[in-house]
Amino acid sequence: MKSMKNLLGVAAVSAxxxxxxxxxxxRAQEAPEHYAMVVFLKGSEFFNWAYAxxxxxxxxxxxxxxxxxxxxxxxxxxxxxxxxxxAKGVKGIAVTAGDADTLVASINAAMDKSVPVLTFDSDSPxxxxxxxxxxxxxxxxxxxxxAIGEKHGDNARAGISLFPGNDAVNQRIQGFKAGLxxxxxxxxxxxxxxxxxxxxxxxQVNTAMLQANPEINVIxxxxxxxxxxxxAATRNVGRDQGDNKIDVVAWAIDVPILLGVxxxxxxxxxxxxxxxxxxxxxxxxxxxxxPTQFDNMNHPGFGNVPTADLDTxxxxxxxxxxxxxxxxxxxxx
Amino acid sequence: xxxxxxxxxxxxxxAGQKTALVQxxxxxxxxxxxxxxxxxxxxxxxxxxxxxxxxxNLVFEGIMALGMTFVVIxxxxxLSVASVxxxxxxxxxxxxxxAGLPVPAAIVITLVTCTGIxxxxxxxxxxxxxxxxxxxxxxxxxxxxxxxxxxxxxxISGFSEGFVFLGSGKVLGIxxxxxxxxxxxxxxxxxxxxxRFFRQLxxxxxxxxxxxxxxxxxxxxxxxxYMLSATLAGAAGIMAxxxxxxxxxxxxxLAELKAIAAVAVGGANINGGSGTIGGTVLGVIFLAVVxxxxxxxxxxxxxxxxxxxxxxxxxVLLSRLTQRRNLFAQLRIRQAKMDQxxxxxxxxxx
Numbered sequence: 001m002k003s004m005k006n007l008l009g010v011a012a013v014s015a016x017x018x019x020x021x022x023x024x025x026x027r028a029q030e031a032p033e034h035y036a037m038v039v040f041l042k043g044s045e046f047f048n049w050a051y052a053x054x055x056x057x058x059x060x061x062x063x064x065x066x067x068x069x070x071x072x073x074x075x076x077x078x079x080x081x082x083x084x085x086x087a088k089g090v091k092g093i094a095v096t097a098g099d100a101d102t103l104v105a106s107i108n109a110a111m112d113k114s115v116p117v118l119t120f121d122s123d124s125p126x127x128x129x130x131x132x133x134x135x136x137x138x139x140x141x142x143x144x145x146x147a148i149g150e151k152h153g154d155n156a157r158a159g160i161s162l163f164p165g166n167d168a169v170n171q172r173i174q175g176f177k178a179g180l181x182x183x184x185x186x187x188x189x190x191x192x193x194x195x196x197x198x199x200x201x202x203x204q205v206n207t208a209m210l211q212a213n214p215e216i217n218v219i220x221x222x223x224x225x226x227x228x229x230x231x232a233a234t235r236n237v238g239r240d241q242g243d244n245k246i247d248v249v250a251w252a253i254d255v256p257i258l259l260g261v262x263x264x265x266x267x268x269x270x271x272x273x274x275x276x277x278x279x280x281x282x283x284x285x286x287x288x289x290x291p292t293q294f295d296n297m298n299h300p301g302f303g304n305v306p307t308a309d310l311d312t313x314x315x316x317x318x319x320x321x322x323x324x325x326x327x328x329x330x331x332x333x
Numbered sequence: 334x335x336x337x338x339x340x341x342x343x344x345x346x347x348a349g350q351k352t353a354l355v356q357x358x359x360x361x362x363x364x365x366x367x368x369x370x371x372x373x374x375x376x377x378x379x380x381x382x383x384x385x386x387x388x389x390n391l392v393f394e395g396i397m398a399l400g401m402t403f404v405v406i407x408x409x410x411x412l413s414v415a416s417v418x419x420x421x422x423x424x425x426x427x428x429x430x431x432a433g434l435p436v437p438a439a440i441v442i443t444l445v446t447c448t449g450i451x452x453x454x455x456x457x458x459x460x461x462x463x464x465x466x467x468x469x470x471x472x473x474x475x476x477x478x479x480x481x482x483x484x485x486x487x488x489i490s491g492f493s494e495g496f497v498f499l500g501s502g503k504v505l506g507i508x509x510x511x512x513x514x515x516x517x518x519x520x521x522x523x524x525x526x527x528x529r530f531f532r533q534l535x536x537x538x539x540x541x542x543x544x545x546x547x548x549x550x551x552x553x554x555x556x557x558x559y560m561l562s563a564t565l566a567g568a569a570g571i572m573a574x575x576x577x578x579x580x581x582x583x584x585x586x587l588a589e590l591k592a593i594a595a596v597a598v599g600g601a602n603i604n605g606g607s608g609t610i611g612g613t614v615l616g617v618i619f620l621a622v623v624x625x626x627x628x629x630x631x632x633x634x635x636x637x638x639x640x641x642x643x644x645x646x647x648x649v650l651l652s653r654l655t656q657r658r659n660l661f662a663q664l665r666i667r668q669a670k671m672d673q674x675x676x677x678x679x680x681x682x683x
Contacts, residue, residue: 066631074586076577080390084628087382101490101579164486
């Protein structure tokens with residue numbers, strides 16, 4: 001009797017599995033093409049913009065999408081997400097690399113299995129990815145540095161709030177220094193602080209930086225997170241208004257930052273175009289997943305995509321720019 | 334060792350065994366239901382590729398969870414494992430890539446260093462009588478800073494093929510880290526269930542004072558357990574560096590919480606005194622399956638942490654409930670036995 005029950009149990013489980021496989025193959029015939037985006041900071045407004053673009057572009061061709069990735073800046077978790085999406089059988093993956101080297105093995109494995117992968121926003125140049133879609137970070141930093149140099153001239157004394165170890169951030173800082181030097185050779189970068197990508201930490205370290213270096217008249221935020229903390233730091237040292245006001249240069253298009261620009265709290269913000277990064281990422285993946293009569297020159301077997309990186313550019317937004325208002329409505333996901 | 338320890342730990346073990354069995358069956362059934370349900374509704378779950386990814390997804394946290402099981406049973410906690418994990422990645426990478434040491438030497442030095450960190454954790458906990466949360470949190474933060482400072486925030490890559498095998502190589506068709514996890518779990522599981530030294534943990538977790546009175550060298554046992562936890566975190570870090578082909582200070586962020594969650598879901602009492610390696614393994618598998626189900630179903634991943642958190646709460650509450658029911662049942666049995674003894678003694682005296 002007991003063995004009969006066991007047998008029935010095994011038969012039930014087998015039936016469920018068989019039904020699962022049967023439904024899978026049936027679904028495979030009907031399902032629309034499915035693409036994925038992997039980010040290293042899930043929930044970030046910047047990546048929400050990028051994903052909205054990705055989603056909207058997918059809708060135009062009847063494809064579906066999903067967003068994956070950690071909420072705590074762990075590139076190894078991104079690598080695992082890429083592995084899992086490949087196992088799931090997605091048609092293409094757009095990934096922003098939390099660490100360039102960590103993603104190499106997973107991206108290469110995906111490409112070897114004929115799943116097209118491209119990077120956006122933060123690159124993994126040593127990998128076999130199809131191309132990079134995003135801001136040329138050096139050029140963007142250069143534009144910010146040039147704008148500050150034009151405003152302050154040789155008197156510019158900048159502090160930089162950064163998150164170490166990210167190639168994109170490093171390139172922005174190099175660009176900022178070069179842009180500053182291009183119009184104001186006497187301008188100087190006085191200090192650099194590690195805000196660890198955290199708002200409260202940004203307030204602490206920037207306050208300490210301003211107290212130790214009272215000559216600083218500009219804080220350049222080299223990534224999206226520290227701007228509000230840096231602004232709070234200028235308040236903490238009583239230099240958020242008046243003649244001695246410190247110019248805070250943000251690097252974000254979050255609503256609080258845009259409001260701050262509109263109200264003159266932030267002198268300027270470097271506005272990338274994450275929505276277009278998402279749109280272009282999808283279109284390139286779609287193209288790569290649908291080969292035409294001539295193969296991709298760099299990656300035979302895939303459809304055609306540009307052989308060079310795709311720069312989505314930036315705009316330096318200041319008070320009164322109509323683009324500020326336009327960006328104030330966050331995307332629907 | 335005085336026989337009282339054996340009696341106590343055996344009594345606690347047999348009491349816990351019933352509770353554990355019920356929990357394991359429940360957890361296994363839920364895990365299987367999620368797995369089959371996801372296959373049925375979304376497909377692509379029971380494929381070789383997905384099962385491999387599923388196993389690899391939580392294997393490093395799983396290895397950390399094995400060490401954490403011992404710490405939790407002893408009534409402690411080790412929050413530093415994630416930092417030790419990243420530190421091991423960085424140290425082994427620096428020793429190989431920058432110092433040019435051969436792979437075995439780099440691995441041995443890294444493991445010994447991690448064991449030393451665990452010894453320091455254990456020593457500070459027993460010497461200063463400070464709660465393990467504080468000490469290990471201090472180590473977590475200190476090491477995170479050290480990891481950032483010594484790498485300048487950059488990743489280190491360029492490992493030899495021999496080293497990469499530790500992360501991506503296969504033994505009998507199974508990824509090496511999974512083989513390591515299975516073998517370690519089996520060895521530690523057998524030791525925890527049968528070896529006198531490890532059985533002392535249940536007594537210590539049940540109460541340090543009685544454990545001391547029973548003749549157990551509590552301090553020595555605790556230090557060794559934290560050494561074991563850090564060594565396993567170090568081993569996981571070494572394999573992770575090999576797996577990703579890079580060492581980065583941000584790897585393994587919040588891994589300590591996943592390791593603790595796996596131990597708790599596996600039925601260990603977070604206050605100490607109960608828990609098994611088998612339970613932890615089931616907890617790891619459960620968390621991996623839930624994560625996999627989210628990716629497979631393409632449900633908005635913003636909900637993943639919510640569901641994981643709620644499931645952890647439910648698992649822990651169910652565990653407490655079952656333990657309490659079991660305790661009441663034991664008390665009733667004990668009372669009945671005492672009544673029986675009292676009756677027979679009365680009969681004899683008459």
